[in-house]
Amino acid sequence: MGKVRSAQSAGSIVRRVREEKGVSRAELSSETGIGTRTIYALEQGESRNFGLENYLKILAALGLDMSIDLKGSPAAIKQPDDLEAPLVPTFELADIWKLDGCGEK
Template sequence: MGRVLTTEMAGSIIRRVREERSMSRAELARKAGIGARTLYALEVGESENFGLGNYLKLLEILGLSLSVDVDGHTEGIAASTTNTPELPVLELADIWKNPLGGKSHGSK
């Protein structure tokens, strides 16, 4: 699995999964207790200071979790206690594929 190195990459994961779950930005923002404009800023990489707590809340709502590489060992940090084995594992290479060709979401 690839590394998330920028806020733009982290935000694009939220957007991609939100869209795959057929959830509107307004709906996800409401469930997370944040503004839709704030969520938009995160999704497009404009929010540098979003906060880990808010990001973990979004992951939980979307049924995702976070793992951290500490000295070459991946440590799982569950964002939700309701994660189930049937949830898909997303590879970063798949997240940033652009079906229309050209630049991927993370490219400028």
């Protein structure tokens, strides 16, 4: 599992996995509804406003999962005893998201 800390590293992982699976950008575009030029921009780390929903579509199409490491985040704050539901932390996804199943070492 590798940590992703930039658009470039996320795009690099997407490109590497897509190529390893023998999936063309056109095939990935068809499966996700995301344009081939947009996928290319993502893979080059050039797509700044790509959106989490689109990342999740691409990851699902490639058989990847995303998890969020909450270690040291506001989620580590003890929850008051009178709350039944966990507190929802606030954090920057781009700084802490990880991809399961592959990644940079």
